[in-house]
Amino acid sequence: MSDKQLLEGKVIVVTGAGRGIGRATALMLAANGAKVVVNDIGGSADGSGADQSPADEVVAEILAAGGEAVANFNSVTEWEGGQAIIRSAIENFGRIDGVVNNAGNLRDGIFHKMSEADFDSVIAVHLKGSYNVSRAAAPHFREQGSGTFVNMTSTSGLIGNFGQANYAAAKLGIVGLSKSMALDMQRYGVTSNCIAPFAWSRLIGSIPTDSDEQKARVAKIQQMTPDKIATLAVTLCSDRAKHVTGQIFGVRNNEIFLFSQPRPIRSAQTSEGWTPETVLDRVLPAFESDFYPLERSGDVFNWDPF
Template identity: 45%
Template sequence: MTSIRFDGRVAIVTGAGNGLGRVHALELARRGAKVVINDFGGSRDGTGGSTSAAQAVVDEIRAAGGTAIANGANVTDFEQVQAMVAQAKAEFGRVDILINNAGILRDKTFSKMEMADFRMVLDVHLMGSVHCTKAVWELMREQNYGRILMTTSSSGLFGNFGQSNYGAAKMALVGLMHMLTIEGKKNNIRVNTIAPMAATRMTEDVLPAAMLDSIKPEQVTPGALVLVSEDAPSKVTLSAGGGSFSTARIVDTAPVWLSSDECTLEGLAAHFAQIADWDSARPYDDSNQQVHALIQAAMAGMEA
């Protein structure tokens, strides 16, 4: 089995002062990457701030013989993020890998949630990832190489009680991946998402203690690093937890054409089971393929 290395590569990992980000960064450094350890140093809900957590990870990497620098940029502030990328380029000359891992939680039912809490979670997870990705995008285009990882969640993919803000942000990142995969292809920029399940401060009071003992961040990191390696795929959503891995994707059932007589509320309701037949489901490379399938079904129906 060939060893996967990151020698000569420069990586930025956000939210790397603790949890998954820390383990991702340590393993990247162990495998030869130069790493920017970004962490705003806030609490789980995003309040506060300190660079001590980021610096502690840098010290750990350097003690093991690796190369790393700390950065305390708040990913919700685009100017700070741009300065972070400028620091990485000044220090290391390039940026090859971006792992968007920073996140916060402000869980409440939708009926009780304040709009400020909804907006803040979107700002950190979604706009934080947008800011960091935008800041490295032209660098990666110029060097014709880039690997970007978004961090999504089963809450976004499938839903979870009390996390409307978090789930909305996490599903939006899958959509962002779809777009950037298409736009980055000609410049060898590959974009993926990972849906992790691990014992971190984000999950310490969400999951049962027995489960937390069996889902370590170290069991997720292999998935994250494969998705930012030189031979990484693109447009993949990888679920990872406890040493188990699966892939998730958005699929569409085969279109069912309704004649003018049937294309009514009642006609649609009568055919709904056929329309929602998941045995006919298939993925698409882009939206054009889905539009084409709808048009093709309509044309075939009209010609019949």
């Protein structure tokens, strides 16, 4: 274990902690002194199935290193699942200090072919799951006057990507959820922030590799290891980051980004009021130079991070 116990005495839940970013975050939290609830149902990338071994293996690794952790296998998609996850922290360690909402699934598909089931499944895990677990922790945070939420968003929602309407909607919804939690709970000393991670995991293993350009992009992503994201998640859980709330960060290899948030950039006003014709003639032409292009995440982050 690390000599510097940045999170000593804290109890933190990590959802989706059996693999990838969640696993790396759980291990690093424990290495910095936190007691960790390792939540994972062990499903496949699309959320189907269940396997307790990934969560158990992470717990075993933490225990072998001298840390403290317990496994939890409840689904974040259910209200009672969220309650049970937080109860696991209370019953095993006596308190709850942080929630890292990392659980996720992918069911990609072009929008006009996307099924209702695939849309609902992704919303249920990412957005509703983040709500369920956070809502279960919120009364404890309020009572003790402290607590931290770290929520995983994505540039698929912040910027855009092909074939991910469900995922993008969920991930941008998490941004709104996170900001609302930050605003509503700031009076209780609670922080809430988002991280948009760039890291290889099985959840992005579905990225197409039909061209040399796509293959090269995937090869670069595969070099972005989950521990890079875990570092920022651990940082945001520390008392030294208690002044940081309502923000959206990104991590891409050794780069850390602070994202802008929507604010008005142009305005038009008339004392007579607007008609469709005057909007077409005056407003849209005036705004057009500031319109955002239809870009994907890869179009904006188009430089080599290595």
